[in-house]
Amino acid sequence: MSTTIATTRLLALNAGSTASTHLAECLAVDFAALLLAVAPTLPPSAIQRMHAAAGKGITQRMALAAALLREAGQGEVQHWQAHPSDTVRGWACYLIGGDTQAALSDKLQAMHPLADDPHFGVREWAWLALRSDIVDAPLEALALLRSWAQQPSPHLRRFACEALRPRGVWATHIALLKQQPEHVLPLLEVLADDPERYVQDSVGNWLNDAGKSQPDWVRAVCTQWQSTRDSVANAYIRKRALRSL
Incomplete structure (x- = not known):
């Protein structure tokens, strides 16, 4: 409507x-x-x-x-x-x-x-x-954004995740992260139990993006998190990550 x-x-x-x-x-x-x-x-x-x-x-x-x-x-x-x-x-x-x-x-x-x-x-x-800069140098961007994932502001924590999304709706894809999403796992681990739904949505969407190219990797990450993390936040992230797999 x-x-x-x-x-x-x-x-x-x-x-x-x-x-x-x-x-x-x-x-x-x-x-x-x-x-x-x-x-x-x-x-x-x-x-x-x-x-x-x-x-x-x-x-x-x-x-x-x-x-x-x-x-x-x-x-x-x-x-x-x-x-x-x-x-x-x-x-x-x-x-x-x-x-x-x-x-x-x-x-x-x-x-x-x-x-x-x-x-x-x-x-x-x-x-x-900043997407074109990040597409050109994803590993440099990842290194710079690791500290953003630990900021007190949920807006900045979400930025760290959204900026590195392998796909995204309006964004140019990041070829390296579509094929090798494991590069970003240390950053995602920092956010895996984030208390803010705004950040949880981003992490779930990141993994869902990655699942379009590397579904087995996403399933493996979610399986591991299921056995090592018992937060409500992580359960929500895993559900969102796997929603189209």
């Missing part, structure tokens, strides 16, 4: 004066209108490029918005990462991700507050914006 968004609500989203409350609102934002509202000094050609991209996927438009801001000399991450609009804060994520001069370690450090953002959408953009 489609979700109807009131005109006044959509106008507020497109003006950047408020944050979305669910995915349908995220997807309904007019990027060209929002870009014009929050960065009115952008050249008309930039707004036109965003208009022309209206039919493209949302991840492509997120990256384009960041590129347009950067090209216009308005790519200062700190300026955008505290904006009321979750979409604009997502553009800040892509400004970090699109910095071709920065190392992955520096990008992760810059992304830290956005990965811990109170808005669900911004937290997703945070790892998606």
Whole structure:
């Protein structure tokens, strides 16, 4: 069933004066209108490029918005990462991700507050914006994210898992982790009894992703956990991991 968004609500989203409350609102934002509202000094050609991209996927438009801001000399991450609009804060994520001069370690450090953002959408953009870097260097990313899996914030613990998902819905696949998911097992072990459902869902989804290429490995991990872990959290993770095997 489609979700109807009131005109006044959509106008507020497109003006950047408020944050979305669910995915349908995220997807309904007019990027060209929002870009014009929050960065009115952008050249008309930039707004036109965003208009022309209206039919493209949302991840492509997120990256384009960041590129347009950067090209216009308005790519200062700190300026955008505290904006009321979750979409604009997502553009800040892509400004970090699109910095071709920065190392992955520096990008992760810059992304830290956005990965811990109170808005669900911004937290997703945070790892998606770094996905190409992670695909290019999954073992380096894994080494850097091991400490994130032990952070007090469940948002950051989830980030460590989501960023390394072998597949993912909107994300480029990580070939190495599809074929050799065992690389990530030490990180998954840290999260195997996580008390937060938000993190449990991510770990279960990670294993379910891996099961599409390496089902026997996922079954073996779950069998071992069943005999060595008796938490309610781990039982939930195992059920989610095995749901399509």
